[in-house]
Amino acid sequence: xxxxxxxxxxxxxxxxxxxxxxxxxxxxxxxxxxxxxxxxxxxxxxxxxxxxxxxxxxxxxxxxxxxxxxxxxxxxxxxxxxxxxxxxxxxxxxxxxxxxxxxxxxxxxxxxxxxxxxxxxxxxxxxxxxxxxxxxxxxxxxxxxxxxxxxxxxxxxxxxxxxxxxxxxxxxxxxxxxxxxxxxxxxxxxxxxxxxxxxxxxxxxxxxxxxxxxxxx
Amino acid sequence: xxxxxxxxxxxxxxxxxxxxxxxxxxxxxxxxxxxxxxxxxxxxxxxxxxxxxxxxxxxxxxxxxxxxxxxxxxxxxxxxxxxxxxxxxxxxxxxxxxxxxxxxxxxxxxxxxxxxxxxxxxxxxxxxxxxxxxxxxxxxxxxxxxxxxxxxxxxxxxxxxxxxxxxxxxxxxxxxxxxxxxxxxxxxxxxxxxxxxxxxxxxxxxxxxxxxxxxxx
DNA sequence: GAAACAATATTAGTATACAATAAGGGGAGG
DNA sequence: CCTCCCCTTATTGTATACTAATATTGTTTC
Numbered sequence: 001x002x003x004x005x006x007x008x009x010x011x012x013x014x015x016x017x018x019x020x021x022x023x024x025x026x027x028x029x030x031x032x033x034x035x036x037x038x039x040x041x042x043x044x045x046x047x048x049x050x051x052x053x054x055x056x057x058x059x060x061x062x063x064x065x066x067x068x069x070x071x072x073x074x075x076x077x078x079x080x081x082x083x084x085x086x087x088x089x090x091x092x093x094x095x096x097x098x099x100x101x102x103x104x105x106x107x108x109x110x111x112x113x114x115x116x117x118x119x120x121x122x123x124x125x126x127x128x129x130x131x132x133x134x135x136x137x138x139x140x141x142x143x144x145x146x147x148x149x150x151x152x153x154x155x156x157x158x159x160x161x162x163x164x165x166x167x168x169x170x171x172x173x174x175x176x177x178x179x180x181x182x183x184x185x186x187x188x189x190x191x192x193x194x195x196x197x198x199x200x201x202x203x204x205x206x207x208x209x210x211x212x213x214x215x216x217x
Numbered sequence: 218x219x220x221x222x223x224x225x226x227x228x229x230x231x232x233x234x235x236x237x238x239x240x241x242x243x244x245x246x247x248x249x250x251x252x253x254x255x256x257x258x259x260x261x262x263x264x265x266x267x268x269x270x271x272x273x274x275x276x277x278x279x280x281x282x283x284x285x286x287x288x289x290x291x292x293x294x295x296x297x298x299x300x301x302x303x304x305x306x307x308x309x310x311x312x313x314x315x316x317x318x319x320x321x322x323x324x325x326x327x328x329x330x331x332x333x334x335x336x337x338x339x340x341x342x343x344x345x346x347x348x349x350x351x352x353x354x355x356x357x358x359x360x361x362x363x364x365x366x367x368x369x370x371x372x373x374x375x376x377x378x379x380x381x382x383x384x385x386x387x388x389x390x391x392x393x394x395x396x397x398x399x400x401x402x403x404x405x406x407x408x409x410x411x412x413x414x415x416x417x418x419x420x421x422x423x424x425x426x427x428x429x430x431x432x433x434x
Numbered sequence: 435g436a437a438a439c440a441a442t443a444t445t446a447g448t449a450t451a452c453a454a455t456a457a458g459g460g461g462a463g464g
Numbered sequence: 465c466c467t468c469c470c471c472t473t474a475t476t477g478t479a480t481a482c483t484a485a486t487a488t489t490g491t492t493t494c
Contacts, residue, residue, distance in 0.1 A: 032445080056361075061446095062447080
């Protein structure tokens with residue numbers, strides 16, 4: 001986990017800047033400038049940017065330059081539509097495979113979320129939400145599923161943060177998470193799939209609402 | 218399209234070797250060896266390998282080495298399960314957005330597939346099958362969908378090739394493709410979604426069969 | 435004054451050299 | 465004979481130097 005390579009540090013640094021909105025669509029990146037800025041050579045910068053390009057977060061045109069693409073509002077909606085389907089599948093597959101340790105971990109995560117909900121610590125909450133979903137991806141037993149959903153989930157982290165700030169959405173989220181967990185406990189894959197799918201759909205609708213709100217004011 | 222950069226050439230070279238089975242799970246890659254082998258420096262090799270790692274096709278442990286992961290039989294099954302859902306969505310979204318030029322292109326692709334079907338040119342056929350699906354991804358109007366499905370579709374290219382060699386599967390495929398196209402022509406998104414989903418599911422079942430066959434002989 | 439061409443500067447692509455790290459083998463001590 | 469430690473080697477990580485391509489700007493000519 002302590003990925004000490006400069007490449008990965010740079011990668012994570014730029015990625016979080018993009019996903020948190022500090023680097024916006026259209027902003028240019030110049031390898032040499034960024035190298036100087038971060039006090040490293042061009043090599044790790046180059047490598048990190050290539051990885052970002054592979055993820056579709058930046059675009060590089062040969063001998064011209066690198067420009068930020070980021071995640072558009074449309075992308076967010078698309079991601080939720082896909083997650084609605086695929087994350088349901090993940091829940092279904094996870095149902096029969098969850099170990100008791102993993103169940104425990106899920107429970108613990110939910111408890112912590114309730115704790116931080118009272119403190120209104122949004123950053124910690126999105127982190128825990130992340131953890132909750134990642135646990136299920138992993139428990140699905142499919143590395144493809146884990147990879148696919150992992151990427152998509154990361155991409156909407158900013159939208160999720162905004163979403164959680166809508167009144168009552170946090171409580172709803174907690175409630176929906178509990179419903180998913182209880183489906184797991186009952187070992188009912190169909191119920192788990194539906195609970196997860198519903199959860200994602202509601203989150204999606206909430207985000208659309210939140211977006212409309214922010215536009216109208 | 219003629220991506221002349223060495224990095225991308227190396228990337229495509231190694232990737233096709235993995236996806237076609239010439240490089241198998243567990244095989245080691247050594248940057249310097251491969252650099253010498255291909256007559257280029259380590260830099261483009263390194264960069265290509267990092268991209269492959271991002272796609273999950275190889276695994277690299279810092280200061281130790283790089284090993285091929287590839288696509289397992291389980292991965293193939295998982296990918297088909299996901300595609301069943303998501304590719305249906307792509308067809309649904311594409312229905313209302315397909316331009317007449319794109320429709321024409323789809324028709325042309327199907328005609329060519331029938332042409333090559335008579336010649337039993339499997340390589341050309343998988344290429345055209347690829348094109349058919351990619352067109353729909355693009356027409357969905359969602360870059361996220363295009364990216365997600367594009368990757369998954371590429372990963373199963375070997376399985377698809379094997380699948381098409383099963384007697385009658387080729388004709389079935391053509392028939393299913395026609396059904397998808399006719400749903401597009403009728404501008405019926407629900408029908409298109411179902412046609413696509415059915416197509417992927419049948420392909421999936423066929424692959425499982427083919428795999429069983431090859432194990433039993 | 436406008437257009438075209440040439441020179442320059444900016445940028446990415448590639449190669450090479452050097453550093454750091456981890457694994458394995460050999461020698462010394464028990 | 466076994467074990468532990470150091471040293472060597474193999475491999476990746478990082479920095480830098482060099483090359484090629486492109487865009488821009490300034491100059492010249494019509």
